[in-house]
Amino acid sequence: DAKTTQPPSMDCAEGRAANLPCNHSTISGNEYVYWYRQIHSQGPQYIIHGLKNNETNEMASLIITEDRKSSTLILPHATLRDTAVYYCIGGLTDKLIFGTGTRLQVFP
Amino acid sequence: DAGVIQSPRHEVTEMGQEVTLRCKPISGHNSLFWYRQTMMRGLELLIYFNNNVPIDDSGMPEDRFSAKMPNASFSTLKIQPSEPRDSAVYFCASSPPGLTPRDRYNEQFFGPGTRLTVL
Numbered sequence: 001d002a003k004t005t006q007p008p009s010m011d012c013a014e015g016r017a018a019n020l021p022c023n024h025s026t027i028s029g030n031e032y033v034y035w036y037r038q039i040h041s042q043g044p045q046y047i048i049h050g051l052k053n054n055e056t057n058e059m060a061s062l063i064i065t066e067d068r069k070s071s072t073l074i075l076p077h078a079t080l081r082d083t084a085v086y087y088c089i090g091g092l093t094d095k096l097i098f099g100t101g102t103r104l105q106v107f108p
Numbered sequence: 109d110a111g112v113i114q115s116p117r118h119e120v121t122e123m124g125q126e127v128t129l130r131c132k133p134i135s136g137h138n139s140l141f142w143y144r145q146t147m148m149r150g151l152e153l154l155i156y157f158n159n160n161v162p163i164d165d166s167g168m169p170e171d172r173f174s175a176k177m178p179n180a181s182f183s184t185l186k187i188q189p190s191e192p193r194d195s196a197v198y199f200c201a202s203s204p205p206g207l208t209p210r211d212r213y214n215e216q217f218f219g220p221g222t223r224l225t226v227l
């Protein structure tokens with residue numbers, strides 16, 4: 001599984017876009033990039049995943065660089081409910097190794 | 109859909125006692141995962157099952173921990189004997205079969221967790 005590096009914390013104003021970076025320089029060609037988040041006292045929640053192409057769903061967008069060594073999760077219009085720890089995970093199917101993540105604080 | 113169900117939600121026990129945590133995965137899911145989360149160590153994968161068979165138990169801390177999945181709708185994680193350092197939140201997660209071998213990905217659905225305190 002790829003080792004990922006994320007900033008420990010970030011702030012974002014409500015209504016603005018939150019851009020969360022992740023470095024996964026050791027990712028192999030067949031490993032997906034997953035993003036999960038964990039709101040306080042809850043279990044982690046899947047957000048989005050990608051392999052090579054950029055992806056978008058109702059929650060977020062995922063931008064993966066062409067060399068696949070890094071990615072950015074974009075929450076286009078952050079709300080207070082998006083305050084959580086965001087985990088970037090590089091891995092094959094069936095097994096996810098969670099790192100320490102980025103604690104995103106959305107403020108009014 | 110009820111989601112992943114875990115019981116109990118909270119458990120307080122004394123050192124040396126046996127603790128059993130229970131998990132009901134989402135119907136139709138064929139993979140089940142047990143995680144442990146502490147402030148010091150973060151979220152750790154303990155063991156996972158695929159089609160009721162344990163695939164990887166390398167994260168199980170020691171012989172005091174055991175997990176079973178007797179059928180597709182039920183799994184247990186047992187700690188015997190329990191110790192104060194086992195205090196943590198234990199999460200169970202399940203995931204569905206892959207769509208196709210080419211597009212298979214792993215979206216895990218987590219339960220609410222069991223907060224275990226060992227005194």
